[in-house]
Structure formats: structure tokens, C-alpha cells
Amino acid sequence: MNRIKIILVDDHRIFRDGLKSLLSEVEFIEIIGEASGGSELLETLTYIRPDLIIMDISMKGLSGIEVSQKITSVTPEIRIMILSMHTDEEFVISAIQAGVKGYLSKDASKEELLEAIKIIHEGGECYSKMVSDNFLKSYVRKYKAEHGLVENKTLTQREIEILKLAAIGQSNKEIADKLFISHKTVDCHKNNIVQKLKLKNTAEMVLYAIKHKIIEV
Amino acid sequence: MNRIKIILVDDHRIFRDGLKSLLSEVEFIEIIGEASGGSELLETLTYIRPDLIIMDISMKGLSGIEVSQKITSVTPEIRIMILSMHTDEEFVISAIQAGVKGYLSKDASKEELLEAIKIIHEGGECYSKMVSDNFLKSYVRKYKAEHGLVENKTLTQREIEILKLAAIGQSNKEIADKLFISHKTVDCHKNNIVQKLKLKNTAEMVLYAIKHKIIEV
């Protein structure tokens, strides 16, 4: 399995080093770069393409929010997770508006961090317990509803299951037989997947699955 | 564009080093490993997966022919090019029977070598001028005809063109419009591609194209 390629961004070198060492022990993760600030990150992105960026908010120069906006508008396939000491609502909301897919407190445990990385990598979103109170949840929903269908559209478990099978060349009928459901159901799931991910056809589903490392090549 | 991953195999270190330095200057090539002999190569292949192996025939221990047989029978998608000082017909014939896709003399120029690498990588075969006389050509054809349809089935230029477009998610109609031909022709080409490569459907074509680096991911 290809590992999740990550770039770390934080203006404190010792924090980066610690996180790097921590994540280096995880077999499904590969740290492919780091940056001490927003400008350095943007420069790095011109020649390195990560799956995920883990970034602080408060940095000298460009803030994490500003950088996130730039990145998500140009290359939305690169997911961004904020790792911040601030869990105030305003920060989180700004981050979400900037298109980040996760917001964790620096107090989070290693397990929480890994879980969040997994979830985000599989197309989901993850906000730390401290920041994901009721108000925030409802706000996120409302904000997204208001600001149109530029939605995250995370796939359900069943959809991911079907995406994986379709992406390795299985036909609807083959998938149906394997999962003991009607080929029409498979068809419907694929249809939903295509819509959620804004794809055109099965061929693009294969490409998507490979790009996002949902299947191995 | 992903570079062609190559492993060099020769029992003379200085030759490997020279070749490595020569190929390192080429941007579409990446030397991902080397071995001094057959056994070492087989061991290397358990954890490194190259696109192409460039190998001498006469080596201590296992000969290049024996190693080629083993590799092509297990992992036929790894292509093998022999780079030998012997251009005698028997050697070449044995090599071809062992499933190699190219046979170059060590006298070949850098340009010939690069050309051969490209051709083989795109699914073709390439034998150096010295060894590719009429006798050999006819022999190769006869041998392949006799030994059934375990053919290389190289794609034509047009087929590769269509494979590329289909693999990035274009429909038959879109491809037809782009190439100014009938969608029925596209259909026919795709049909031939699927048969030649022993695939099942378009999704598998996408996978094939990615695996063989015919398109970028």
C-alpha cells in the first residue's frame, strides 16, 4: 500500500522534529517535506505533491488560514489539517471556510492524530472533540448549506467498498455477486459516487481511486 | 511524467557505475537498484519493482538467460533488456526464448540505448542492428508463431493514442471527436486493445495504462 504523503508546516523546528519522529514510526505515513511557514510551503508545493498538509495556524508571515485558502482554491485534492493550540470557534470556523478538512488541538493524543489523518485521507473531515461541540457542528452544517453544494461529500463505507471494487476493473454484475446485492444497487452506488466526487464515468473513478490511494497500483 | 524505473545487472562494478552515471543524466530514467548477479537480482526483486531490467548475459552464477526465464515467467510485466558483448545468434535466440524484450550490443551508442529503452518501455521490442539481420527477424517471427499466442501483442501507434485518451476518462465519442474518426472506429480500436492486452473492460485499461506508465497519475 502506498503511504500517505505528508508535509509538516510549523514555525517551531523542535515541534516539527518531534512530530516527524512520531509519525515516522507509523508505517502508512511518509513525511515527504516540511516548511517553517506559509511562503516556504507554497514554494515547496511547486515541486512536491503531498496527500496531506499538517499545519499550524499562527505562523510568522502568512497565517495558516491564508495559506489554506490559496492551496484549496488551486489544488483542492491536497487536504489540509490544522494542528493548532487555539481551539476558539472563530479560528475553527475561519479554517473550515478556508477549506481545511481537519482541525485538531495540539493537545490531541497520537491516536487521535492518526485517526484524524486516516479519516481525512479517506475523504472525510475531522475536528477535535474540544472544538466539535454542538454549536460548531450546526454552524458547519449551516455554513455549508448556505454556501452551496461546494460540499465535501464524503463517501459512505458502502460507497468506498464499491469504489474499491469498481476501481480494480470489476463490473457492476461482478460487484453485485460479490456483495450479494442487485447490480442495480451497485449501479446506484456508483452513480452517487460519481456525483459526490464530480466524476464523469467509471474510468475516472479508477483514476480517482488511484490518485487518492484508495487502491494500490 | 513518472520516470522509467530501471535496475542494472552486471558483474563488473565499474561498468554498472559508468552506465548508472550515463543514465542518471536522462530525465525520464531513474535507476532504482543494481545487482552484481542473477541471485542478487532475484533477491532485489522481492522488495523493489522496476519497469525494466538491463542485464548482461555472461555473469558468474546464474546466467542472464536463466534469470530472464525465471523473471518473465513470474512477473512478465517487468521487461528485460540484455546488454551483452556477444551478438552471436544463439545467444540472441536463447534470450528471446527466455522472454527478453531487447538485446543490445555493448558497442551500442548512448542514443541507441535510450531509443531501445523507450521502445521497450512503450511495449515494443528492440534488437541491435548487429543482431537484427534478416535471418533473426524471420526466426523471431517463426518462433513466436510456433509457440502460440503467448505473444507480446504490441499495440500500434493508433492504439496507444486511443489507450491514452480512454485511460484519462474520455468516452468513445469524445475520443472520436478529438481524432476526427468515427466512434465506431474508436470502439474497434478499444476492442483490439482489450484483446491484445487480455483485459476485460475500460476500467482495466485505465489500470493498465497507469501500471505501464502510459499515462501519468
Add this chain to the structure above:
DNA sequence: TTTAAATTCAAGAATTACCCTATTGTTTGT
């Protein structure tokens, strides 16, 4: 020069993919 291969196109049949709608059960928010 005759043969073979590559590229082009087409008709008809079978299959599959794609799109829309709909039902049922399960969470979730108020």
C-alpha cells in the same frame, strides 16, 4: 508481387453504464 498488417468504418445484438425516482430503515436535530 503477393501477403500481411494497420487503419478505417459499419450493422446488429447483447450487455453494461448512466440517470432518475422511490422505498425502507436508521441516525440525528430540535
Add this chain to the structure above:
DNA sequence: ACAAACAATAGGGTAATTCTTGAATTTAAA
């Protein structure tokens, strides 16, 4: 507790693709 949203399941209709067979033209090879 009840409405809303979500997840998983399909059916029907249409468009697209695939398979098969056949064939003309051009180009390359024996």
C-alpha cells in the same frame, strides 16, 4: 417524540459500450 437527513436497497428507461462479423484502403514486408 417527530421531522429531517442519510444510507442502502432497487426498478425502469435511455444512452453508451462491447462483441461479432465483415470489409475497404493504405502501408509495410516477404
